[in-house]
Amino acid sequence: MTTRVSMEDLIKRCRTAYKLVVLASQRAIELNAGAPKLVETNFRKITTIALEEIGQGKVMCEPTEDAAAPEGGKRKRAAKKKS
Numbered sequence: 001m002t003t004r005v006s007m008e009d010l011i012k013r014c015r016t017a018y019k020l021v022v023l024a025s026q027r028a029i030e031l032n033a034g035a036p037k038l039v040e041t042n043f044r045k046i047t048t049i050a051l052e053e054i055g056q057g058k059v060m061c062e063p064t065e066d067a068a069a070p071e072g073g074k075r076k077r078a079a080k081k082k083s
Contacts, residue, residue, distance in 0.1 A: 005052065005054075005055030005056075009055065010051060010054055013057075013060075013061060014054070015061070019061050020054070023050075023061045024047060024054060025050075027050035027053060028046045032046050037049055038056075038059065039056050039058055
């Protein structure tokens with residue numbers, strides 16, 4: 001089965017285009033290494049298959065604890081020492 005998923009829908013699943021690209025590339029690497037497809041598709045390109053899997057919710061974009069933003073949503077900058 002082949003479906004078309006819009007880029008807007010894919011980006012909504014991962015919140016940002018950057019996270020989507022990272023997830024799709026990681027999954028494409030897995031597929032290239034021989035991982036089984038999680039969706040039935042007629043597409044041959046592994047990047048397209050990876051995006052199909054994300055679009056159908058078979059591969060999810062989950063934030064890690066390391067990537068979580070600190071409280072307040074702002075990063076703290078290191079204070080510069082004056083010499």
